[in-house]
Amino acid sequence: MTALIPPRLRNDTFAMPQGVTWVPVAEALDRLRAALHPVTGTEDVAVACAMGRVLAAPATARRSNPPLPNSAVDGYGFAHAATGDGVQRLPLAEGRSAAGQPFDGVLPQGQALRILTGAVLPEGVDTVVLEEDCATDGQTLAFDGPIKPRANTRKAGEDVAQGEQALPAGRMLSPADLALLTALGVAQVTVHRRLRVAVLSTGTELIPDPALPAAPHQIYDANRPMLLSLLAGWGFQPVDLGHALDEPDQIAALLDRGAAEADAILTSGGASAGDEDHVSKLLGDSGTLTSWRIAIKPGRPLALAMWQGVPVFGLPGNPVAALTCALIFARPALLTLSGAGWRLPQGYTVPAAFQKRKKAGRREYLRARLNEGGAVEVFQSEGSGRISGLSWATGLVELPDEACDIAPGDPVRFLPYGSFGVSFGG
Numbered sequence: 001m002t003a004l005i006p007p008r009l010r011n012d013t014f015a016m017p018q019g020v021t022w023v024p025v026a027e028a029l030d031r032l033r034a035a036l037h038p039v040t041g042t043e044d045v046a047v048a049c050a051m052g053r054v055l056a057a058p059a060t061a062r063r064s065n066p067p068l069p070n071s072a073v074d075g076y077g078f079a080h081a082a083t084g085d086g087v088q089r090l091p092l093a094e095g096r097s098a099a100g101q102p103f104d105g106v107l108p109q110g111q112a113l114r115i116l117t118g119a120v121l122p123e124g125v126d127t128v129v130l131e132e133d134c135a136t137d138g139q140t141l142a143f144d145g146p147i148k149p150r151a152n153t154r155k156a157g158e159d160v161a162q163g164e165q166a167l168p169a170g171r172m173l174s175p176a177d178l179a180l181l182t183a184l185g186v187a188q189v190t191v192h193r194r195l196r197v198a199v200l201s202t203g204t205e206l207i208p209d210p211a212l213p214a215a216p217h218q219i220y221d222a223n224r225p226m227l228l229s230l231l232a233g234w235g236f237q238p239v240d241l242g243h244a245l246d247e248p249d250q251i252a253a254l255l256d257r258g259a260a261e262a263d264a265i266l267t268s269g270g271a272s273a274g275d276e277d278h279v280s281k282l283l284g285d286s287g288t289l290t291s292w293r294i295a296i297k298p299g300r301p302l303a304l305a306m307w308q309g310v311p312v313f314g315l316p317g318n319p320v321a322a323l324t325c326a327l328i329f330a331r332p333a334l335l336t337l338s339g340a341g342w343r344l345p346q347g348y349t350v351p352a353a354f355q356k357r358k359k360a361g362r363r364e365y366l367r368a369r370l371n372e373g374g375a376v377e378v379f380q381s382e383g384s385g386r387i388s389g390l391s392w393a394t395g396l397v398e399l400p401d402e403a404c405d406i407a408p409g410d411p412v413r414f415l416p417y418g419s420f421g422v423s424f425g426g
Protein backbone atom coordinates (compact mmCIF):
# COMPACT_ATOMS: atom_id res chain seq x y z
CA MET A 1 0.00 0.00 0.00
CA THR A 2 2.80 2.44 0.92
CA ALA A 3 4.32 1.98 -2.52
CA LEU A 4 1.19 3.47 -4.05
CA ILE A 5 1.69 6.77 -2.22
CA PRO A 6 4.03 9.12 -4.11
CA PRO A 7 7.20 9.77 -2.03
CA ARG A 8 6.64 13.55 -2.00
CA LEU A 9 3.25 13.10 -0.42
CA ARG A 10 4.61 10.61 2.06
CA ASN A 11 7.25 13.12 3.19
CA ASP A 12 4.81 15.97 3.35
CA THR A 13 2.06 14.21 5.16
CA PHE A 14 1.98 14.66 8.89
CA ALA A 15 -0.57 13.82 11.50
CA MET A 16 -2.57 16.89 10.46
CA PRO A 17 -6.14 17.39 9.28
CA GLN A 18 -6.85 15.21 6.26
CA GLY A 19 -7.43 16.67 2.83
CA VAL A 20 -4.52 19.10 3.11
CA THR A 21 -0.83 18.51 2.50
CA TRP A 22 1.29 19.94 5.27
CA VAL A 23 4.89 20.70 4.40
CA PRO A 24 7.33 20.28 7.31
CA VAL A 25 9.35 23.39 8.18
CA ALA A 26 12.66 21.73 7.27
CA GLU A 27 11.37 20.77 3.84
CA ALA A 28 9.89 24.21 3.17
CA LEU A 29 13.28 25.70 4.09
CA ASP A 30 15.09 23.25 1.81
CA ARG A 31 12.79 24.09 -1.08
CA LEU A 32 13.33 27.79 -0.54
CA ARG A 33 17.07 27.39 -0.34
CA ALA A 34 17.21 25.43 -3.57
CA ALA A 35 15.07 27.95 -5.42
CA LEU A 36 16.78 31.23 -4.53
CA HIS A 37 19.93 32.91 -5.80
CA PRO A 38 21.53 36.32 -5.18
CA VAL A 39 19.75 38.96 -7.23
CA THR A 40 21.62 42.14 -6.44
CA GLY A 41 24.35 43.86 -8.47
CA THR A 42 27.48 45.25 -6.85
CA GLU A 43 28.89 48.65 -5.99
CA ASP A 44 32.05 50.03 -4.38
CA VAL A 45 31.68 51.83 -1.05
CA ALA A 46 34.07 53.42 1.45
CA VAL A 47 34.82 51.08 4.35
CA ALA A 48 33.63 53.70 6.84
CA CYS A 49 30.16 53.54 5.24
CA ALA A 50 30.07 49.76 4.79
CA MET A 51 28.52 48.67 8.10
CA GLY A 52 25.98 45.88 7.48
CA ARG A 53 26.83 45.61 3.79
CA VAL A 54 27.63 42.25 2.23
CA LEU A 55 31.01 41.74 0.56
CA ALA A 56 30.63 40.73 -3.08
CA ALA A 57 34.33 39.90 -3.37
CA PRO A 58 36.92 38.85 -0.76
CA ALA A 59 38.76 41.71 0.93
CA THR A 60 42.57 41.40 0.80
CA ALA A 61 45.03 42.99 3.22
CA ARG A 62 46.88 45.84 1.51
CA ARG A 63 49.34 45.96 4.42
CA SER A 64 50.14 43.78 7.41
CA ASN A 65 48.71 44.25 10.87
CA PRO A 66 50.90 45.25 12.58
CA PRO A 67 52.95 46.59 9.68
CA LEU A 68 56.24 46.33 11.63
CA PRO A 69 57.34 44.50 14.80
CA ASN A 70 56.44 46.65 17.80
CA SER A 71 56.24 46.75 21.56
CA ALA A 72 53.13 45.51 23.37
CA VAL A 73 53.94 47.44 26.57
CA ASP A 74 55.62 50.52 28.00
CA GLY A 75 59.10 49.37 29.10
CA TYR A 76 62.66 48.92 27.91
CA GLY A 77 63.92 47.09 24.86
CA PHE A 78 67.17 45.26 24.19
CA ALA A 79 68.66 42.28 22.35
CA HIS A 80 67.76 39.08 24.16
CA ALA A 81 71.12 37.52 23.31
CA ALA A 82 72.85 39.92 25.74
CA THR A 83 70.80 38.81 28.75
CA GLY A 84 70.87 35.75 31.01
CA ASP A 85 69.82 34.47 34.44
CA GLY A 86 69.86 36.50 37.67
CA VAL A 87 69.92 40.27 38.03
CA GLN A 88 70.57 41.99 34.70
CA ARG A 89 72.12 45.44 34.45
CA LEU A 90 72.15 47.17 31.06
CA PRO A 91 73.31 50.71 30.31
CA LEU A 92 70.47 52.88 28.99
CA ALA A 93 70.98 54.38 25.55
CA GLU A 94 70.02 57.97 24.75
CA GLY A 95 66.64 58.51 23.15
CA ARG A 96 63.51 56.39 22.97
CA SER A 97 61.07 54.72 20.57
CA ALA A 98 57.44 55.84 20.83
CA ALA A 99 54.33 55.09 18.73
CA GLY A 100 54.60 57.25 15.63
CA GLN A 101 58.10 58.39 16.64
CA PRO A 102 60.50 55.53 15.93
CA PHE A 103 64.07 55.46 17.28
CA ASP A 104 66.35 56.67 14.57
CA GLY A 105 69.34 54.34 14.85
CA VAL A 106 70.64 50.93 15.82
CA LEU A 107 70.77 49.91 19.48
CA PRO A 108 74.18 48.43 20.33
CA GLN A 109 74.09 44.91 21.75
CA GLY A 110 74.14 44.95 25.58
CA GLN A 111 72.32 48.27 25.90
CA ALA A 112 68.66 49.00 26.68
CA LEU A 113 66.34 51.64 25.23
CA ARG A 114 63.18 53.26 26.54
CA ILE A 115 60.28 52.00 24.43
CA LEU A 116 56.54 52.69 24.59
CA THR A 117 53.46 50.66 23.66
CA GLY A 118 52.96 50.46 19.90
CA ALA A 119 56.45 51.77 19.11
CA VAL A 120 58.39 50.08 16.31
CA LEU A 121 61.20 47.84 17.61
CA PRO A 122 64.42 49.49 16.49
CA GLU A 123 67.18 47.42 14.96
CA GLY A 124 69.01 45.76 17.87
CA VAL A 125 65.81 45.26 19.94
CA ASP A 126 63.92 41.96 19.94
CA THR A 127 62.71 41.78 23.55
CA VAL A 128 61.00 44.21 25.92
CA VAL A 129 60.80 44.18 29.71
CA LEU A 130 57.72 45.72 31.35
CA GLU A 131 58.56 48.96 33.13
CA GLU A 132 56.89 47.71 36.33
CA ASP A 133 59.38 44.84 36.41
CA CYS A 134 62.56 46.94 36.39
CA ALA A 135 64.38 49.71 38.21
CA THR A 136 66.43 52.54 36.69
CA ASP A 137 68.46 55.52 37.87
CA GLY A 138 68.33 57.07 34.40
CA GLN A 139 71.73 55.60 33.49
CA THR A 140 71.31 51.87 34.01
CA LEU A 141 68.40 49.48 33.77
CA ALA A 142 68.14 46.57 36.26
CA PHE A 143 65.72 43.63 36.13
CA ASP A 144 65.58 39.94 37.05
CA GLY A 145 66.52 37.42 34.38
CA PRO A 146 65.88 35.20 32.67
CA ILE A 147 63.42 36.86 30.35
CA LYS A 148 61.80 35.07 27.43
CA PRO A 149 63.09 35.90 23.98
CA ARG A 150 60.72 38.32 22.16
CA ALA A 151 58.80 38.92 25.42
CA ASN A 152 56.23 41.75 25.17
CA THR A 153 56.69 42.22 21.45
CA ARG A 154 54.33 41.78 18.47
CA LYS A 155 55.52 40.34 15.19
CA ALA A 156 54.88 42.11 11.90
CA GLY A 157 51.74 40.60 10.32
CA GLU A 158 51.05 38.38 13.33
CA ASP A 159 47.37 39.32 13.05
CA VAL A 160 47.00 39.39 9.26
CA ALA A 161 49.83 39.55 6.73
CA GLN A 162 49.81 41.72 3.60
CA GLY A 163 48.18 39.89 0.68
CA GLU A 164 46.18 37.52 2.90
CA GLN A 165 42.41 37.31 2.59
CA ALA A 166 41.00 39.39 5.42
CA LEU A 167 37.31 38.61 4.89
CA PRO A 168 35.49 36.31 2.46
CA ALA A 169 32.80 37.19 -0.08
CA GLY A 170 29.34 36.95 1.50
CA ARG A 171 30.53 38.48 4.77
CA MET A 172 28.05 40.92 6.31
CA LEU A 173 30.29 43.61 7.68
CA SER A 174 30.32 44.29 11.43
CA PRO A 175 31.87 47.19 13.35
CA ALA A 176 34.86 44.90 14.09
CA ASP A 177 35.22 44.21 10.34
CA LEU A 178 35.42 47.95 9.65
CA ALA A 179 38.27 48.16 12.20
CA LEU A 180 40.05 45.20 10.62
CA LEU A 181 39.75 46.45 7.05
CA THR A 182 40.86 49.93 8.04
CA ALA A 183 43.90 48.58 9.91
CA LEU A 184 44.79 46.58 6.79
CA GLY A 185 44.76 49.71 4.64
CA VAL A 186 41.56 48.76 2.79
CA ALA A 187 39.72 51.99 1.97
CA GLN A 188 37.00 50.67 -0.30
CA VAL A 189 35.12 47.39 -0.66
CA THR A 190 32.94 45.85 -3.34
CA VAL A 191 29.56 45.03 -1.81
CA HIS A 192 26.21 43.77 -3.03
CA ARG A 193 23.68 46.47 -3.73
CA ARG A 194 21.17 46.64 -0.88
CA LEU A 195 18.30 44.24 -1.37
CA ARG A 196 15.04 46.16 -1.80
CA VAL A 197 12.15 44.48 -0.02
CA ALA A 198 8.58 45.72 -0.37
CA VAL A 199 6.00 45.36 2.38
CA LEU A 200 2.26 45.25 1.76
CA SER A 201 -0.45 44.84 4.38
CA THR A 202 -3.81 43.52 3.25
CA GLY A 203 -7.14 43.66 5.02
CA THR A 204 -10.26 45.80 4.69
CA GLU A 205 -10.24 46.19 8.48
CA LEU A 206 -6.89 47.95 8.50
CA ILE A 207 -6.26 51.62 9.24
CA PRO A 208 -2.78 52.52 8.00
CA ASP A 209 -1.73 54.98 10.68
CA PRO A 210 -2.42 55.07 14.46
CA ALA A 211 -2.71 58.86 14.21
CA LEU A 212 -5.93 58.36 12.21
CA PRO A 213 -9.30 57.62 13.81
CA ALA A 214 -10.46 53.98 13.77
CA ALA A 215 -14.00 52.67 14.14
CA PRO A 216 -14.46 49.76 16.59
CA HIS A 217 -14.55 47.21 13.76
CA GLN A 218 -11.30 48.52 12.36
CA ILE A 219 -7.75 47.81 13.55
CA TYR A 220 -4.47 49.58 13.09
CA ASP A 221 -1.96 48.09 10.69
CA ALA A 222 0.58 46.75 13.20
CA ASN A 223 2.45 44.47 10.81
CA ARG A 224 3.76 47.11 8.44
CA PRO A 225 5.93 49.12 10.89
CA MET A 226 7.13 45.83 12.40
CA LEU A 227 8.17 44.34 9.07
CA LEU A 228 9.60 47.55 7.60
CA SER A 229 11.80 48.11 10.65
CA LEU A 230 12.81 44.45 10.74
CA LEU A 231 13.98 44.69 7.13
CA ALA A 232 15.89 47.90 7.81
CA GLY A 233 17.59 46.16 10.77
CA TRP A 234 18.68 43.38 8.44
CA GLY A 235 20.40 45.94 6.22
CA PHE A 236 17.83 45.82 3.41
CA GLN A 237 16.14 48.78 1.79
CA PRO A 238 12.48 48.67 2.80
CA VAL A 239 9.88 49.76 0.25
CA ASP A 240 6.54 50.68 1.81
CA LEU A 241 3.64 49.62 -0.42
CA GLY A 242 1.07 50.74 2.15
CA HIS A 243 -2.06 48.71 2.56
CA ALA A 244 -4.67 47.15 0.29
CA LEU A 245 -8.31 46.39 0.92
CA ASP A 246 -9.38 42.77 0.50
CA GLU A 247 -9.89 43.38 -3.21
CA PRO A 248 -7.95 41.28 -5.71
CA ASP A 249 -7.46 44.11 -8.24
CA GLN A 250 -6.04 46.42 -5.63
CA ILE A 251 -3.74 43.74 -4.22
CA ALA A 252 -2.60 42.76 -7.73
CA ALA A 253 -1.84 46.39 -8.62
CA LEU A 254 0.27 46.81 -5.50
CA LEU A 255 2.07 43.51 -6.12
CA ASP A 256 2.83 44.84 -9.62
CA ARG A 257 4.30 47.96 -8.06
CA GLY A 258 6.27 45.87 -5.58
CA ALA A 259 7.68 43.71 -8.39
CA ALA A 260 8.75 46.86 -10.26
CA GLU A 261 10.35 48.59 -7.27
CA ALA A 262 11.77 45.76 -5.19
CA ASP A 263 13.70 42.49 -5.32
CA ALA A 264 11.27 40.68 -3.00
CA ILE A 265 7.85 41.32 -1.48
CA LEU A 266 6.45 40.57 1.97
CA THR A 267 2.69 40.68 2.31
CA SER A 268 0.69 40.08 5.45
CA GLY A 269 -2.89 38.94 5.75
CA GLY A 270 -5.07 37.08 3.32
CA ALA A 271 -2.73 34.10 3.33
CA SER A 272 -5.34 31.65 4.57
CA ALA A 273 -8.17 30.03 2.64
CA GLY A 274 -11.10 32.22 3.71
CA ASP A 275 -13.49 34.11 1.43
CA GLU A 276 -11.42 37.28 1.80
CA ASP A 277 -8.00 35.63 1.61
CA HIS A 278 -7.08 37.04 -1.76
CA VAL A 279 -3.30 37.00 -1.45
CA SER A 280 -3.09 33.20 -1.46
CA LYS A 281 -5.70 33.06 -4.23
CA LEU A 282 -3.88 35.58 -6.44
CA LEU A 283 -0.55 33.87 -5.90
CA GLY A 284 -2.17 30.51 -6.60
CA ASP A 285 -3.68 31.85 -9.84
CA SER A 286 -0.27 33.14 -10.91
CA GLY A 287 0.73 29.46 -11.05
CA THR A 288 3.88 29.85 -8.98
CA LEU A 289 2.68 29.07 -5.48
CA THR A 290 5.21 26.60 -4.15
CA SER A 291 4.09 25.69 -0.67
CA TRP A 292 1.57 27.33 1.51
CA ARG A 293 0.39 24.90 4.16
CA ILE A 294 3.42 24.66 6.35
CA ALA A 295 3.48 22.52 9.48
CA ILE A 296 4.37 25.41 11.74
CA LYS A 297 2.66 27.12 14.63
CA PRO A 298 2.08 29.98 14.55
CA GLY A 299 1.86 30.69 10.86
CA ARG A 300 0.63 27.68 8.97
CA PRO A 301 -0.96 29.70 6.15
CA LEU A 302 2.30 30.92 4.65
CA ALA A 303 2.32 31.54 0.90
CA LEU A 304 5.61 31.30 -0.99
CA ALA A 305 5.39 32.29 -4.64
CA MET A 306 6.73 34.43 -7.47
CA TRP A 307 4.99 37.54 -8.80
CA GLN A 308 6.41 38.69 -12.15
CA GLY A 309 9.65 36.94 -11.32
CA VAL A 310 9.92 38.48 -7.85
CA PRO A 311 9.69 36.22 -4.78
CA VAL A 312 6.67 36.90 -2.57
CA PHE A 313 6.34 35.79 1.03
CA GLY A 314 2.68 35.84 1.89
CA LEU A 315 2.85 36.06 5.67
CA PRO A 316 -0.17 35.34 7.85
CA GLY A 317 -2.07 38.35 9.14
CA ASN A 318 -1.80 37.65 12.84
CA PRO A 319 1.20 39.74 13.96
CA VAL A 320 2.76 36.93 16.02
CA ALA A 321 2.58 34.56 13.06
CA ALA A 322 3.77 37.29 10.68
CA LEU A 323 6.89 37.98 12.75
CA THR A 324 7.61 34.29 13.36
CA CYS A 325 7.35 33.44 9.67
CA ALA A 326 9.45 36.47 8.75
CA LEU A 327 12.19 35.32 11.14
CA ILE A 328 12.07 31.64 10.23
CA PHE A 329 11.42 31.76 6.47
CA ALA A 330 11.86 35.24 5.07
CA ARG A 331 15.18 36.00 6.75
CA PRO A 332 17.30 33.14 5.33
CA ALA A 333 15.61 33.57 1.96
CA LEU A 334 16.19 37.33 1.82
CA LEU A 335 19.78 36.91 2.98
CA THR A 336 20.31 34.48 0.11
CA LEU A 337 18.83 36.97 -2.35
CA SER A 338 21.06 39.69 -0.89
CA GLY A 339 24.26 37.70 -1.44
CA ALA A 340 24.87 37.05 2.27
CA GLY A 341 24.02 33.37 1.89
CA TRP A 342 21.59 31.09 3.61
CA ARG A 343 21.77 31.60 7.38
CA LEU A 344 19.82 29.88 10.09
CA PRO A 345 19.69 31.21 13.66
CA GLN A 346 22.08 29.77 16.22
CA GLY A 347 20.02 28.28 19.02
CA TYR A 348 21.00 27.36 22.56
CA THR A 349 19.87 24.42 24.63
CA VAL A 350 18.59 25.70 27.95
CA PRO A 351 16.40 24.25 30.70
CA ALA A 352 12.67 24.90 30.38
CA ALA A 353 10.96 26.89 33.12
CA PHE A 354 7.57 25.77 31.80
CA GLN A 355 5.42 22.76 31.18
CA LYS A 356 3.95 21.95 27.78
CA ARG A 357 2.61 18.96 25.93
CA LYS A 358 2.32 19.03 22.16
CA LYS A 359 1.13 16.62 19.51
CA ALA A 360 3.20 15.46 16.55
CA GLY A 361 2.82 17.28 13.26
CA ARG A 362 3.80 20.92 13.62
CA ARG A 363 6.98 22.68 14.64
CA GLU A 364 6.05 25.22 17.27
CA TYR A 365 7.60 28.55 18.18
CA LEU A 366 6.75 30.02 21.58
CA ARG A 367 7.47 33.56 22.66
CA ALA A 368 10.11 33.14 25.34
CA ARG A 369 12.70 34.78 27.51
CA LEU A 370 15.45 33.65 29.85
CA ASN A 371 14.86 34.12 33.57
CA GLU A 372 17.57 35.08 36.03
CA GLY A 373 18.41 31.44 36.68
CA GLY A 374 19.16 30.85 32.99
CA ALA A 375 15.99 28.80 32.37
CA VAL A 376 13.55 29.82 29.66
CA GLU A 377 10.01 31.00 30.38
CA VAL A 378 7.26 31.18 27.81
CA PHE A 379 4.54 33.77 27.38
CA GLN A 380 1.34 32.99 29.25
CA SER A 381 -0.71 32.79 26.04
CA GLU A 382 -0.09 31.23 22.63
CA GLY A 383 -2.72 33.47 21.01
CA SER A 384 -1.42 34.67 17.66
CA GLY A 385 -2.89 38.13 18.10
CA ARG A 386 -1.18 38.70 21.48
CA ILE A 387 1.39 41.20 20.27
CA SER A 388 2.34 42.07 23.86
CA GLY A 389 3.96 38.62 24.07
CA LEU A 390 6.28 39.50 21.20
CA SER A 391 7.37 42.57 23.12
CA TRP A 392 7.71 40.63 26.38
CA ALA A 393 9.88 37.96 24.76
CA THR A 394 13.59 38.13 24.01
CA GLY A 395 13.44 35.19 21.62
CA LEU A 396 11.58 32.04 20.63
CA VAL A 397 11.57 28.51 21.97
CA GLU A 398 11.52 26.02 19.11
CA LEU A 399 9.70 22.76 19.76
CA PRO A 400 10.35 19.90 17.33
CA ASP A 401 7.86 18.52 14.77
CA GLU A 402 7.47 15.41 16.90
CA ALA A 403 5.22 15.07 19.92
CA CYS A 404 6.76 16.13 23.19
CA ASP A 405 5.90 16.46 26.82
CA ILE A 406 8.10 19.11 28.41
CA ALA A 407 8.53 19.43 32.16
CA PRO A 408 10.43 22.17 34.00
CA GLY A 409 14.17 21.49 33.77
CA ASP A 410 13.95 19.62 30.44
CA PRO A 411 16.32 20.89 27.74
CA VAL A 412 14.67 23.02 25.02
CA ARG A 413 16.02 25.03 22.09
CA PHE A 414 16.01 28.80 22.64
CA LEU A 415 16.57 31.14 19.69
CA PRO A 416 17.33 34.64 21.02
CA TYR A 417 15.99 37.44 18.81
CA GLY A 418 19.65 38.40 18.37
CA SER A 419 20.30 35.09 16.61
CA PHE A 420 17.97 36.35 13.88
CA GLY A 421 20.39 39.17 13.20
CA VAL A 422 18.58 41.94 15.00
CA SER A 423 18.73 43.14 18.55
CA PHE A 424 15.47 44.11 20.04
CA GLY A 425 13.45 43.48 23.16
CA GLY A 426 14.48 43.55 26.79
Ligand SMILES: Nc1nc2c(c(=O)[nH]1)N[C@H]1C(S)=C(S)[C@@H](COP(=O)(O)OP(=O)(O)OC[C@H]3O[C@@H](n4cnc5c(N)ncnc54)[C@H](O)[C@@H]3O)O[C@H]1N2
Pocket: 201, 202, 203, 205, 206, 219, 220, 221, 222, 223, 224, 268, 269, 270, 271, 272, 273, 274, 277, 298, 299, 300, 301, 315, 316, 317, 318, 319, 321, 384, 385
Ligand atom coordinates in the same frame (compact mmCIF):
# COMPACT_ATOMS: atom_id res chain seq x y z
N1 LIG B 1 -10.13 27.74 8.01
C1 LIG B 1 -8.98 28.22 8.44
N2 LIG B 1 -8.96 29.41 9.03
C2 LIG B 1 -7.80 29.89 9.49
C3 LIG B 1 -6.62 29.14 9.38
C4 LIG B 1 -6.66 27.90 8.73
O1 LIG B 1 -5.65 27.21 8.56
N3 LIG B 1 -7.87 27.50 8.26
N4 LIG B 1 -5.48 29.62 9.89
C5 LIG B 1 -5.60 30.56 10.97
C6 LIG B 1 -4.31 31.11 11.24
S1 LIG B 1 -3.24 30.06 11.99
C7 LIG B 1 -3.99 32.39 10.94
S2 LIG B 1 -2.48 33.02 11.37
C8 LIG B 1 -4.89 33.26 10.24
C9 LIG B 1 -4.09 33.90 9.11
O2 LIG B 1 -4.83 34.11 8.07
P1 LIG B 1 -4.58 35.26 7.02
O3 LIG B 1 -3.17 35.35 6.64
O4 LIG B 1 -5.55 35.03 5.95
O5 LIG B 1 -4.84 36.58 7.82
P2 LIG B 1 -6.14 37.46 7.97
O6 LIG B 1 -7.32 36.59 8.06
O7 LIG B 1 -6.09 38.50 6.94
O8 LIG B 1 -5.83 38.07 9.39
C10 LIG B 1 -5.68 37.30 10.54
C11 LIG B 1 -5.78 38.22 11.76
O9 LIG B 1 -4.72 39.12 11.77
C12 LIG B 1 -5.18 40.47 11.76
N5 LIG B 1 -4.30 41.28 10.91
C13 LIG B 1 -4.16 41.14 9.59
N6 LIG B 1 -3.28 42.04 9.14
C14 LIG B 1 -2.90 42.76 10.20
C15 LIG B 1 -2.04 43.88 10.35
N7 LIG B 1 -1.37 44.39 9.30
N8 LIG B 1 -1.86 44.40 11.57
C16 LIG B 1 -2.53 43.87 12.63
N9 LIG B 1 -3.35 42.80 12.55
C17 LIG B 1 -3.55 42.29 11.34
C18 LIG B 1 -6.55 40.37 11.16
O10 LIG B 1 -7.36 41.46 11.49
C19 LIG B 1 -7.05 39.07 11.73
O11 LIG B 1 -7.50 39.23 13.06
O12 LIG B 1 -6.01 32.58 9.73
C20 LIG B 1 -6.61 31.69 10.66
N10 LIG B 1 -7.79 31.15 10.09
Ligand code: MOO
Pocket: 296, 297, 298, 299, 300, 301, 316, 318, 320, 321, 384, 385
Ligand atom coordinates in the same frame (compact mmCIF):
# COMPACT_ATOMS: atom_id res chain seq x y z
O1 MOO C 1 -0.46 31.47 12.25
MO1 MOO C 1 -1.79 31.29 13.14
O2 MOO C 1 -1.60 32.77 13.91
O3 MOO C 1 -0.76 29.97 13.65
O4 MOO C 1 -2.33 30.97 14.69
